[in-house]
Amino acid sequence: MSASQSDPVRDYHQRTKHRLDGYAAGPDTLDWDDQPVAFRDYGNCPRVGLKLREGGPAFADIAAGIRQPSALPGSNSIGALLACSLAISTWKHHGTARWAVRCNPSSGNLHPTEAYLALPDTDDLAAGLYHYRPQDHQLEQRTAYPQALSDALFGDLPAGSFLLGLSAIPWREAWKYGERAWRYCQLDLGHALGALRYAAALLGWQVHSLEHLADAEVAALLGLDRASDFETDEPEYPELLCLLSPACQAVTLPYLLPEDLSGQLAGLVWQGKANRLSGRHLYQWPIIDETVRAAMKPRTALVTEIPSPLPPPLGLDCELSAVDLIQRRRSAQAFDGSTGLDRDAFFALLDHCLPRAGLPPWGEQVEPAQLHLILFVHRVESLQKGLYALPRDLHALEPLKTAMRSEFQWQAVADCPPHLPLFQLIGADARRTAARLACQQAIAANGAFSLAMLAEFDQVMAVGSWAYRRLMTKAGLLGQALYLGAEASGLQGTGIGCFFDDGLHELFGLQGDEYQVLYQFTVGKGTPDSRITNQLPYPELRG
Ligand SMILES: Cc1cc2nc3c(=O)[nH]c(=O)nc-3n(C[C@H](O)[C@H](O)[C@H](O)COP(=O)(O)O)c2cc1C
Structure with missing residues (x-):
């Protein structure tokens, strides 16, 4: 029996994949x-x-x-x-x-x-x-x-x-x-x-x-x-x-x-x-x-591995107070299909996704990231449309190159700050593919970019079944960085939990469970629904 067959949590992950020929039960x-x-x-x-x-x-x-x-x-x-x-x-x-x-x-x-x-x-x-x-x-x-x-x-x-x-x-x-x-x-x-x-x-x-x-x-x-x-x-x-x-x-x-x-x-x-x-x-x-x-967790030792230090983050160009930004955060249900992101703002938003100890939303201690971003870039100023990769820790670069499609070019993006390892994999208009693999959701195609969070799955799961929970939690944490980063960039984000798991793996050329996509995200200019009205909560607590 292989490792994947003997672990009920890995079995759950396999069983709950949405597939192009059928959704999870x-x-x-x-x-x-x-x-x-x-x-x-x-x-x-x-x-x-x-x-x-x-x-x-x-x-x-x-x-x-x-x-x-x-x-x-x-x-x-x-x-x-x-x-x-x-x-x-x-x-x-x-x-x-x-x-x-x-x-x-x-x-x-x-x-x-x-x-x-x-x-x-x-x-x-x-x-x-x-x-x-x-x-x-x-x-x-x-x-x-x-x-x-x-x-x-x-x-x-x-x-x-x-x-x-x-x-x-x-x-x-x-x-x-x-x-x-x-x-x-x-x-x-x-x-x-x-x-x-x-x-x-x-x-x-x-x-x-x-x-x-x-x-x-x-x-x-x-x-x-x-x-x-x-x-x-x-x-x-x-x-x-x-x-x-x-x-x-x-x-x-x-x-x-x-x-x-x-x-x-x-x-x-x-x-x-x-x-x-x-x-x-x-x-x-x-x-x-x-x-x-x-997936119940026993008491375990503290993780002590730390990643290489990063320079201070690139500034997010946003004058809003944190309270206003946090309380106005919304998931876009549709994007306008035209607004993009300028290159510097794109780099700053990606930089906000790198784990830095003591900076929100990361913890006081951070580990070398085991979740990496594969981006579908649709509308970023002077960046060719196509698929890009951002290994969030450089240890992952060579293994990802080996595991992914051999025709991917891994061309470092010019002018990208040296600590932000952004690579172009292939130039293409990936809008239809992005939407199709996100359970046919147009939001994956109509924004500035969408992305898949790719986990070092086998590596993490070797620690124990409970590690699945920590990995998924980290994907959600990264999603929160993207939500607030998108708002700070004048755009909106939407988490995408509905996607065709193995369709994405096939697109990236991945075999087996070494890497698995755990979550997707999309960023663009949201179009408000004028039929919906908003009301502030807790009026009794306001002066
Ligand atoms: C884990 C997760 C998965 C989600 N998946 C989808 C999705 O597949 N499609 C979608 O349109 N919205 C998705 N959303 C957005 C939620 O629908 C949204 O957060 C919810 O309606 C609450 O709205 P708010 O984000 O504006 O507070 C997801 C959100 C989360 C946190």
Whole structure:
């Protein structure tokens, strides 16, 4: 039996490919009356209102890593963090329909990601575990921490530190997308993490994603292992715990949760129960839960490999405040088919996609990138139309050349900054091909460029099945850099989760699983839909 046959997570990846001759298994019809509720609600819990955030530094300064003064955690600053990351940014209206869109994007706007905060005592928030409610920008307190637990969790951290956990409810996505939905949960998680990192930078906070922790530990901390508090057919899974702390203070890593955490938590009073999201569950997708179980992560060592240092990023030409830019970010549903991007802005946007430690949306530590970009360039000033490659770390250049189509030219793009390894593979009008392979979506053809994120799949998966989640999360994180980078360039982006996996591999000349495309993205000038009107969220919190 080959390695790929023996790993259920690799099997899931193969099985959930969209193919030119058939889509991955999904519902035959959408059961609209049974659409899962968009918002988690624990019901009978004490709630705390949060503040909104207006004004503040320019997005270009945040993207350049210009450090902001560190705020103290409290309802003001945590309100600002969430208002610029996971909150509703607009209510949309069309006829009698009304729906919310958020600062973070989500496949199908279905938002499987939930957020929890584990806080020490702050000025106006008591120590405890809270769930974030985007529906009213409030926290609901699931449990209060006694002093001993608060000391055990936060005692060794710099003052002003706290924990933020992310989880996923796959049913929200699976209701619409069937088996492929779990991929989207992972991509959405990366977007949420990226959104948090940009927002944290506004507050002078660093965000360490504590990837070394085991899922079981994170589940315990977030109260997700309390089976009787959740509907059995709507499981919510732990994904990631992050440590937020003042950017100016060093944090000793690895941060570990207390050994007897489960015991301490079991002795606390827990409040509320998770709401049921939908009643019928007409279609079921058991492969998702089986794959989640196979991809559960044990505690692991910290990754210590670091990439070669990069020069400071090329400036993004944008005068908007970060708050305005983050809250105006939208996925384009159609592009005008004519507006392009000038060459320098294109280089700056690509440069924003290179991982630099400490700059949002990247972490405080970055590893050599194992996700690379294959670009379909349609309308970039004085750049020939065609296929291009951007290995996001130079270690990948020679292996990619060997693995990809032999007729690709790998011609370095003239005038490209030396640290940005952009290569032309072939000159061609690739618009029709780009749209066709993105499940016939015109947005892949009508913008300035679209791209595929190509992962070093075999290499990463050799670490363990759980590594699939980290890889997908990184693709989502990169997607978030592209979304905000596109807005900062005066354009819009759209993540593309619907694509024909092996059609792309064939186009690139790739065989086997050494490389796999995990996500696509497209950038161009969005055309607004004049039938839809927008309304600001949380009017009761505005002056
Ligand atoms: C992982 C992911 C996959 C997506 N796939 C597609 C896609 O294939 N086609 C599309 O038009 N939009 C796609 N989108 C965009 C979402 O539909 C969009 O984020 C959602 O409707 C919310 O709108 P907003 O991004 O403006 O907040 C995707 C977004 C994400 C995060």
